[in-house]
Amino acid sequence: MPDLFAVLAEPSRRRILDALRQSEGLLVKDLVAGLDLSQPNVSKHLRVLRTAGLVSETAERQGRRYRLRAEALRDLDDWLRPYRAFWTERLDELGEYLDSTHPQEGHQP
Numbered sequence: 380m381p382d383l384f385a386v387l388a389e390p391s392r393r394r395i396l397d398a399l400r401q402s403e404g405l406l407v408k409d410l411v412a413g414l415d416l417s418q419p420n421v422s423k424h425l426r427v428l429r430t431a432g433l434v435s436e437t438a439e440r441q442g443r444r445y446r447l448r449a450e451a452l453r454d455l456d457d458w459l460r461p462y463r464a465f466w467t468e469r470l471d472e473l474g475e476y477l478d479s480t481h482p483q484e485g486h487q488p
Contacts, residue, residue, distance in 0.1 A: 383455050386431045391416060392424045399434060399447040406442045 387393060394414050399405060405413075410421045425445055428434040432451040436443045 383431060383433075383452075386427055386433065389424065389427075391420065392428055395421065395424055395428065396433065396447060399445060400449070404437075404444045404446040406439070406444055408442060410445070 387396075391414070394416075395410060398410060398413055407418060407421055407425065410416070410425075411418050414421065416424075425434060425436070429436060429445075433448055434445045435448050436445050
C-alpha cells in the first residue's frame with residue numbers, strides 16, 4: 380500500500396479528493412471540467428488514489444464514477460490526533476500567556 384503522505388503530497392490529488400468529498404461521486408469528465416486538468420492527468424491521479432484506497436470506482440454506461448472512501452483516511456486521522464491535541468494545548472498556553480502579559484483595557488471575559 381502506498382504511503383498516504385506521499386499520495387496526499389500532490390496538490391492535484393488533494394483537489395480531486397476535495398471535489399469528490401463534496402459530491403456523491405463524479406465521472407472522470409466531470410473532474411476534468413471542474414478542476415481544469417487534462418483527462419490523462421486526472422486518470423493518472425485517480426489511479427494513484429484508487430491504489431491507495433482513497434477512492435472507489437464503479438463502471439457506468441457514461442464512464443467510470445469515482446467516490447471518496449473517507450474511511451481510508453481514518454488511520455491517518457488516528458495518527459494525527461495526538462499532534463492536534465499537542466498543538467491545541469500549546470496554543471491555549473500561548474493565549475493564556477499573551478492575555479496575562481498584555482491585558483486588554485475594557486475587555487471582559
